[in-house]
Amino acid sequence: xxxxxxPTRAEDFAEWYNQLVIKSDMAxxxxxxGCMVVKPYGWAxxxxxxxxxxxxxxxxxxxxAAFPTLIPMSxxxxxxxxxEGFAPELxxxxxxxxxxxxxxxxxxxxxxxxxxxxxxxxxxxxxxLPLLIVQxxxxxxxxxxxxxxxxxxxxxxxxxxxxxxxxxEAKEEMYRILDIYERFCLEEAAIPVFKGTKSETERFxxxxxxxxxxxxxxDKRALQSGTSHYFSTNFAKAFxxxxxxxxxxxxxxxTTSWAISSRIIGALIMVHGDDQGMVMPPRLAPIQAVIVPIxxxxxxxxKVMEVADRIFMELKSAKIRVKMDDxxxxxxxxxxxxxxxxxxxxxxxxxxxxxxKGTVALARRDKPGKEGKTxxxxxxxxQAVSGLLDEIQSSLLKRATEYRxxxxxxxxxxxxxxxxxxxxxxxxxxxESTECEKKTKEEAKATTRNIPFNQPEQEGTCIVCGKxxxxxVYFARAY
Amino acid sequence: xxxxxxPTRAEDFAEWYNQLVIKSDMAxxxxxxGCMVVKPYGWAxxxxxxxxxxxxxxxxxxxxAAFPTLIPMSxxxxxxxxxEGFAPELxxxxxxxxxxxxxxxxxxxxxxxxxxxxxxxxxxxxxxLPLLIVQxxxxxxxxxxxxxxxxxxxxxxxxxxxxxxxxxEAKEEMYRILDIYERFCLEEAAIPVFKGTKSETERFxxxxxxxxxxxxxxDKRALQSGTSHYFSTNFAKAFxxxxxxxxxxxxxxxTTSWAISSRIIGALIMVHGDDQGMVMPPRLAPIQAVIVPIxxxxxxxxKVMEVADRIFMELKSAKIRVKMDDxxxxxxxxxxxxxxxxxxxxxxxxxxxxxxKGTVALARRDKPGKEGKTxxxxxxxxQAVSGLLDEIQSSLLKRATEYRxxxxxxxxxxxxxxxxxxxxxxxxxxxESTECEKKTKEEAKATTRNIPFNQPEQEGTCIVCGKxxxxxVYFARAY
Numbered sequence: 001x002x003x004x005x006x007p008t009r010a011e012d013f014a015e016w017y018n019q020l021v022i023k024s025d026m027a028x029x030x031x032x033x034g035c036m037v038v039k040p041y042g043w044a045x046x047x048x049x050x051x052x053x054x055x056x057x058x059x060x061x062x063x064x065a066a067f068p069t070l071i072p073m074s075x076x077x078x079x080x081x082x083x084e085g086f087a088p089e090l091x092x093x094x095x096x097x098x099x100x101x102x103x104x105x106x107x108x109x110x111x112x113x114x115x116x117x118x119x120x121x122x123x124x125x126x127x128x129l130p131l132l133i134v135q136x137x138x139x140x141x142x143x144x145x146x147x148x149x150x151x152x153x154x155x156x157x158x159x160x161x162x163x164x165x166x167x168x169e170a171k172e173e174m175y176r177i178l179d180i181y182e183r184f185c186l187e188e189a190a191i192p193v194f195k196g197t198k199s200e201t202e203r204f205x206x207x208x209x210x211x212x213x214x215x216x217x218x219d220k221r222a223l224q225s226g227t228s229h230y231f232s233t234n235f236a237k238a239f240x241x242x243x244x245x246x247x248x249x250x251x252x253x254x255t256t257s258w259a260i261s262s263r264i265i266g267a268l269i270m271v272h273g274d275d276q277g278m279v280m281p282p283r284l285a286p287i288q289a290v291i292v293p294i295x296x297x298x299x300x301x302x303k304v305m306e307v308a309d310r311i312f313m314e315l316k317s318a319k320i321r322v323k324m325d326d327x328x329x330x331x332x333x334x335x336x337x338x339x340x341x342x343x344x345x346x347x348x349x350x351x352x353x354x355x356x357k358g359t360v361a362l363a364r365r366d367k368p369g370k371e372g373k374t375x376x377x378x379x380x381x382x383q384a385v386s387g388l389l390d391e392i393q394s395s396l397l398k399r400a401t402e403y404r405x406x407x408x409x410x411x412x413x414x415x416x417x418x419x420x421x422x423x424x425x426x427x428x429x430x431x432e433s434t435e436c437e438k439k440t441k442e443e444a445k446a447t448t449r450n451i452p453f454n455q456p457e458q459e460g461t462c463i464v465c466g467k468x469x470x471x472x473v474y475f476a477r478a479y
Numbered sequence: 480x481x482x483x484x485x486p487t488r489a490e491d492f493a494e495w496y497n498q499l500v501i502k503s504d505m506a507x508x509x510x511x512x513g514c515m516v517v518k519p520y521g522w523a524x525x526x527x528x529x530x531x532x533x534x535x536x537x538x539x540x541x542x543x544a545a546f547p548t549l550i551p552m553s554x555x556x557x558x559x560x561x562x563e564g565f566a567p568e569l570x571x572x573x574x575x576x577x578x579x580x581x582x583x584x585x586x587x588x589x590x591x592x593x594x595x596x597x598x599x600x601x602x603x604x605x606x607x608l609p610l611l612i613v614q615x616x617x618x619x620x621x622x623x624x625x626x627x628x629x630x631x632x633x634x635x636x637x638x639x640x641x642x643x644x645x646x647x648e649a650k651e652e653m654y655r656i657l658d659i660y661e662r663f664c665l666e667e668a669a670i671p672v673f674k675g676t677k678s679e680t681e682r683f684x685x686x687x688x689x690x691x692x693x694x695x696x697x698d699k700r701a702l703q704s705g706t707s708h709y710f711s712t713n714f715a716k717a718f719x720x721x722x723x724x725x726x727x728x729x730x731x732x733x734t735t736s737w738a739i740s741s742r743i744i745g746a747l748i749m750v751h752g753d754d755q756g757m758v759m760p761p762r763l764a765p766i767q768a769v770i771v772p773i774x775x776x777x778x779x780x781x782k783v784m785e786v787a788d789r790i791f792m793e794l795k796s797a798k799i800r801v802k803m804d805d806x807x808x809x810x811x812x813x814x815x816x817x818x819x820x821x822x823x824x825x826x827x828x829x830x831x832x833x834x835x836k837g838t839v840a841l842a843r844r845d846k847p848g849k850e851g852k853t854x855x856x857x858x859x860x861x862q863a864v865s866g867l868l869d870e871i872q873s874s875l876l877k878r879a880t881e882y883r884x885x886x887x888x889x890x891x892x893x894x895x896x897x898x899x900x901x902x903x904x905x906x907x908x909x910x911e912s913t914e915c916e917k918k919t920k921e922e923a924k925a926t927t928r929n930i931p932f933n934q935p936e937q938e939g940t941c942i943v944c945g946k947x948x949x950x951x952v953y954f955a956r957a958y
Contacts, residue, residue: 028597028600030546030547031551031554031596031597032547032549032550032584032593033575035547035549037544037545037546037547037597038544038545039544040542040543040544040612042544043542043543043545044542044543046545047543063519063523064519064522064523064526065516065517065518065519065521065522066516066517066522066525066617066635067509067516068509068511068515068516068633069586069617069633070511070514070570070619070633071511072510072511075510088576088577089576090574090575090576090577091549091572091574091575091576091584092573092574092575093571093572093573093586094571094572094573094574095569095570095573096512096569096570096571096621096632097567097568097569097570097621097623098566098567098569098621105511105570107548107549107572107586114511117510118507118510118516121507122507133519137616138616140548140549142575142577144576153575154547154549156545329606
């Protein structure tokens with residue numbers, strides 16, 4: 001499999017992506033419409049993603065819990081916007097235990113409703129707040145056009161649901177989480193993102209405010225990579241989440257919800273991958289370094305394997321996620337291609353000449369060919385490898401940031417905007433009217449991504465209608 | 480809530496259990512028939528259970544992956560026994576995205592079928608074997624009579640699914656996993672278990688052999704606490720999992736599956752809990768030690784809190800899961816009851832007299848009252864606490880083992896068996912006929928639990944029919 005070449009990104013980006021997911025062994029198509037199987041290599045990546053986030057959430061006072069997968073249909077009716085947003089996408093259980101159900105149940109598309117119902121039961125007083133719960137699991141939204149990781153009917157995520165005594169506290173929570181998401185993207189995923197506010201049209205169904213992090217893929221389309229919502233008292237009113245405040249009055253709680261999903265794996269692929277396959281950022285890579293021992297006969301094998309095994313143990317003790325590829329039935333060339341396809345950041349080659357010289361060859365995945373290859377001493381190799389992994393991590397972020405920034409344009413008028421969003425983003429003043437947003441969508445096929453928190457000092461005029469505008473927005477074609 | 484008393488176990492064991500689950504804050508009833516909400520305290524316990532198991536599985540070469548929650552109904556038809564076992568318990572999705580589905584989908588009750596389908600696709604050669612995959616998640620079986628943790632429509636678990644090149648390897652895997660389960664119960668859960676083989680009647684739907692670990696609850700009923708199945712080629716034939724063997728012939732794979740579910744939390748409660756509430760074994764306890772500072776005025780508070788805070792930090796650095804209960808709105812007595820209900824293994828009391836003497840009071844949850852209380856020096860407290868937690872852990876296992884062994888009987892005939900299983904287990908020779916098993920079920924209301932691997936040297940005669948019998952079996956009433 002790994003010897004099959006991918007189409008290049010320039011030739012056919014969509015097909016490059018589809019083949020990469022399969023050939024890197026991260027996921028497979030499931031025999032259920034729109035669903036995927038996340039294979040062990042893809043799931044190991046997801047576990048590295050989730051364990052970082054889980055630790056951050058716990059350090060900021062959040063706790064995990066589990067709510068039912070099935071939600072009574074009537075729950076969706078309680079929040080008007082929410083039902084409009086989600087009703088068309090529901091998978092519905094009508095029969096259980098061989099009988100037709102009195103009330104139909106939906107496979108959860110998101111859990112605001114059922115968690116809201118429980119919060120109403122649990123929250124009695126301001127002393128019960130804030131309530132900061134995260135649920136890890138999967139949800140299901142009936143999608144017609146699917147793409148592995150990026151858009152599947154069932155996908156994996158965490159959903160945070162918090163309730164607070166005041167609007168300020170709830171908003172603070174929304175921003176705190178968005179900061180964690182940004183830090184995850186920068187430090188772990190090596191993906192630069194813009195934090196900002198979504199337009200009214202792009203808001204989550206039922207939210208007062210939706211904030212997001214937005215990333216640019218290699219094909220210059222945007223991917224919303226995480227969202228954090230402030231609901232004001234919308235869901236609290238719909239589900240009667242009320243508590244006795246300090247002043248003894250009965251008040252509705254202020255709630256938030258937020259999520260990053262397995263979609264982020266799609267972003268990792270489309271930001272870092274290249275024509276040879278996946279490129280994993282070292283901090284998330286299931287395998288950070290792979291050892292490929294090279295020999296031609298039993299005599300060489302004995303000598304090489306002795307050193308290879310020792311190095312394997314050394315790196316393992318240094319907490320480097322290392323893999324030994326001692327397969328006998330495939331060539332070294334096959335192995336190189338295989339690990340390149342899977343995106344292992346560093347390859348360690350050990351051959352008979354290295355044994356003589358006391359060296360190994362290190363080959364960087366992010367810099368193919370001679371440019372990324374160095375020969376280093378076997379002594380203190382763990383430090384050399386750790387250092388190089390750090391360097392690869394920074395280098396990936398730098399490259400992605402430069403690429404993104406080089407492809408964001410400042411068009412002078414709407415005609416130019418229509419041009420630039422064919423192959424890049426526009427960062428332009430916008431009057432924040434739905435009308436101008438709609439026009440951009442129709443005529444430029446671009447949507448507003450977010451209104452970033454970082455804004456220029458001065459004001460300007462709307463790129464669409466020319467009216468005075470306070471803030472700039474990112475316009476882009478998006479996944 | 481915590482001040483409400485439970486009924487005693489002797490008064491009403493079922494009601495004691497139901498109230499304990501709620502009052503210890505581990506779970507709540509969900510607004511969906513038969514489902515539960517696992518609350519943060521219960522989920523933290525589950526995370527401690529799962530992280531131990533996950534580590535063991537990974538160390539023995541297993542990897543995690545994720546398969547869809549929904550399974551095409553036709554998949555169940557492929558294995559005759561499997562469909563008979565599971566069809567009556569399925570929750571069925573008939574509509575998706577507003578339209579009726581061409582093929583109905585079941586919410587997974589277990590994943591042998593869909594994983595078998597994928598294995599058939601992935602496994603081509605003996606080099607692809609063994610394939611050792613674990614899936615963590617929830618499954619759904621339509622249950623009419625439910626009980627939190629013990630029997631709920633949706634429950635949480637891991638399901639291991641492995642494929643091997645030979646029957647011997649597959650059986651070895653089945654036993655290897657059962658050993659991990661036993662070690663988990665002994666070392667972590669402090670629950671003694673018997674490993675053994677299930678009777679044909681009690682076998683998993685579609686299995687060739689089902690092995691289990693069986694534990695005795697406080698009310699002397701049995702709880703099947705984990706199962707490990709060997710399928711022979713049953714599922715491989717149903718799903719066409721075939722591979723090219725070393726001798727170049729096409730052969731069916733040999734498969735296994737195995738699971739421990741959130742039911743084990745029910746076992747923890749019913750083995751260790753007492754009339755004051757939950758008793759957590761230290762190694763799994765979400766909170767291992769709780770500090771309760773005691774003071775009457777601001778002056779005392781300042782002095783006490785200084786020491787309490789220091790001790791909190793010391794214990795935290797020593798990786799003890801410690802909690803500071805500095806609530807101002809409830810009395811110390813309320814706090815004591817609250818943490819006893821939640822089963823925290825150790826309470827650390829610090830009052831003004833302790834400050835003078837340089838001591839703290841340690842109160843063991845497993846030995847209520849004066850017997851479990853000691854006063855120790857504040858210096859090297861982390862070592863004293865660790866030592867005591869270890870002692871509590873062993874003590875719980877010892878107590879549970881003695882209790883179990885004292886309640887296993889060796890009845891001389893079927894009449895006596897009928898007596899002893901009213902309030903204990905019988906360990907008796909059995910001819911392994913379904914007839915004798917059925918008679919015991921009808922007349923004694925007891926089922927065969929398992930035929931333990933450890934058997935007496937000699938043979939005997941069936942306790943039911945008197946025929947010669949090779950092995951003894953545990954008979955008991957079971958959950």
